[in-house]
Amino acid sequence: MKKTKDSFCFIDLFCGIGGFHQALASLGGTCVFASDIDEECRRVYLDNYGLEPVGDITKVDEREIPPHDVLCAGFPCQAFSKAGKRLGIDDPRGTLFYDIVRIAEYHKPAYLLLENVRNLAGHDGGNTWRVIRNNLCKIGYSVPDQPIIFSPHYLGIPQHRERVFILCVRKDLGESPNFIFDEKSIKPSDAYSILETDNNLSTFEDYKLSSDQVELIELWNEFIQGVKKPLPGFPVWTEWMRDLKTSDKLSQYPEWKQVFIRKNSQLYTDNKAFVDGWLAKAKKHLLFTGAKAKLEWQAGKPEKPDLWNTIMQFRPSGIRAKQPTYYPALVAITQTSIVGKKKRYLTTRECANMQGFPQSMKLHLKAPIAYKQLGNSVNVDVVRMFAELLLKGKA
Secondary structure (H helix, E strand, O other): OOOOOOOEEEEEEOOOOOHHHHHHHOOOEEEEEEEOOOHHHHHHHHHHHOOOOEOOHHHOOHHHOOOOOEEEEOOOOOOOOOOOOOOHHHOOOHHHHHHHHHHHHHHOOOEEEEEEEHHHHOHHHHHHHHHHHHHHHHOOEEOOOOOEEEOHHHHOOOEEOOEEEEEEEEHHHOOOOOOOOOHHHOOOOOHHHHOOOOOOHHHHHHHEOOHHHHHHHHHHHHHHHHOOOOOOOOOEEHHHOOOOOHHHOHHHOOHHHHHHHHHHHHHHHHOHHHHHHHHHHHOOOOOOOHHHHEEEEEOOOOOOOOHHHOEEEEEOOEEEEEOOOOEEOOOOOOOOOEEHHHOEEOOHHHHHHHOOOOOOOOOOOOHHHHHHHHHHOOOHHHHHHHHHHHHHOOO
16 A cells, blocks of 8 residues: 555444544544444444445455555444443354454454453453454464553543553564553543533533422432431432331342441431431422432532532432542443533533544434444544554554
């Protein structure tokens, strides 16, 4: 391939909406091929980059893929994710890794830059990683002994999102780069730094909490301000905020749950007068049921706790509140973070900011789809850092 000094060609497998594309293009790369099975992702990709990805990569003959210097792939993670069944290489989605192998074996690109979920590193007692590493070594690549585990918040980006990165170099070109990161150098992050300005308040109408949700959070605010301090570090389960009876038969539950049940009962005993009145009021609220009748306070020990000063999520395990330093990992399900200070959810543009996409990025017009796509994306800034290390020998 004829290239200028800093130019190179890359392919973008399992491309999503182009996180790898953004990072590699910013370093002088030209994408010559992209693929994703999701039709909505392909539309967004085409709209932004003028390149239409092909669909199912398993049906693409590797000989039809253009020559390239770098193969990028955030290969499907459900098979390794804690949220999935964790079947790994035995899962059909896990076997898509072998499509990377067959393409790399045929084209022999100089570099491979792969990404996956944190759980890949230790899945199946490390066997999954050994299978992946052995296959890449066998086709001629220098692969690190262990994958890199990295999160955007290490760079001061307000998102805790640990992911595995695999940097490979064709053996005739040298060894895979050594990456050393001193966690003492982690930069502080500010959850508010990625927010849009409030100049046009109509922009946020669709993201505001409903009046019922505001009332529910106010109820829980009343609780955390009314119970004795410090606030409990264990999950607050209102169904167990009562005196335990022999009929409760705690032995039917696993030990960890018995511990939390006893702690909730003790919390009730220590705050009985307040809790009785508060519970009677809370149970009248329409939303105070199921997971919304539970609270996970993970926002430290402030003198004057206030839910509106935290980052919240409505989760299956309860309302989770964290300090406004960074957000939990964006996920492809409906657990979008709530900015307490603003009494609204993060917008899709703010999620794009968090993932490192530029303002010029055209997102899917339907918010649920845009959230899902951004949750499935790689972080552009993190990928750019590793791509630069791989291509130029510097972090």
